[in-house]
Amino acid sequence: MDFNVRKLAADAGILFSRAVQFTEEKLGQAEKTELDAHFEHLLSRADCTKNWTEKIYRQTEVVLQPNPGARIEEFLYEKLDRKLPPRPTNGEILGQFMLEAAKEFGPGTPYGCTLIKVGDAQREFLQSSSISFLTPLRNFLEGDWRTISRERRLLENRRLDLDACKARLKKAKAAAEHELRVAQTEFDRQAEVSRLLLEGISSTHVNHLRCLCEFVEVQAMYYSQCHNHKYMQELQKELGRRSPHSFEVNPHPAGTPSEPSPLETDALQIEEVQPPASGTHEAKVLYDFDAADFSVLSLRADELITVYTVPGMDSDWLIGERGNQKGKVPVTYLELLS
Secondary structure, three states, rough: OOOOOOHHHHHHHHHHHHHHHHHHHHEEEEEEEOOOOHHHHHHHHHHHHHHHHHHHHHHHHHHOOHHHHHHHHHHHHHHOOOOOOOOOOHHHHHHHHHHHHHHHHHOOOHHHHHHHHHHHHHHHHHHHHHHHHHHHHHHHHHHHHHHHHHHHHHHHHHHHHHHHHHHHHHOOHHHHHHHHHHHHHHHHHHHHHHHHHHHHHHHHHHHHHHHHHHHHHHHHHHHHHHHHHHHHHHHHHHHOOOOOHHHHOOOOOOOOOOOOOHHHHHOOOOOOOOOOOOOEEEEEEEOEEEEOOOOEEEEOOOEEEEEOOOOOOOOOEEEEEEEEEEEEEEEHHEEEEO
8 A cells, every 4th residue: 555655744744733733722822813703603503503403313213213222233334334224113013013914804894994094104104204304304414514514624724724824924924925815815715615504504494493393293193093192283283383484593693683784794795606617507486485594595486597506505505696686596496497
């Protein structure tokens, strides 16, 4: 196996330099570039979303698959980055047993007919729960959050590079001035990419809430069919009276005015995003869409807009333009024409 000794030595040198820089920052012997308060708030909210999404996802798996041995096996396969062989859960096995018993007892008998209904309801509940609720949470943890984590690590490296350049500039300003400008540009670009990704957390909350409402409705239907449980029916009615938009997260911190502050306006320079060299596409809007925040473009059915994508952007979104207006638009609301 061939090793690039020079690259290995260079990487080791960078790692040692950054370790020294971290130590000097902790001891107050080196300056540290601080992020603005709004950006720190976005980071905190993203971490909170990730932690609670993991807890809800894991605990929902426990509810749907209470067998500890099966969950440990899934955990080991996940750590080994191998695909788990398809196996039915306890609930699916129970539903299958009910259907097979109904065939033996006779589907036309009262007992057999009831077994068929309960078995179908059991299997439908497990399948709907996995598709409608667990899949969006898993997609967020394995897709959006991995992208955010990668960009945050890059941002931290850019910050260290920027601070190192500032320190060298004090010792030799003339020699380090060009490197400082390059590091500042890279830091600003990475901060903008990370900010756009973090702004999408608001849409993630709304999507997760909608999935949660659907999960509760399916669960209430399951208990109604199996046990006629009145309390689950009341919970379903209560959630049904509420729109997911009523739970929408306010993108402004408490105590600030409803209009975006100058800090937020500078952060969301979405109008400065330029079309890629590969070109743009024309798309037709299929449904009306109301923007959740000021970085998203509202849409009206049957109108035509110009769309394109930018590096590091969520695959479920595109950049849309209508005249002088520009913002993020959901892919599922569009039909690409060219």
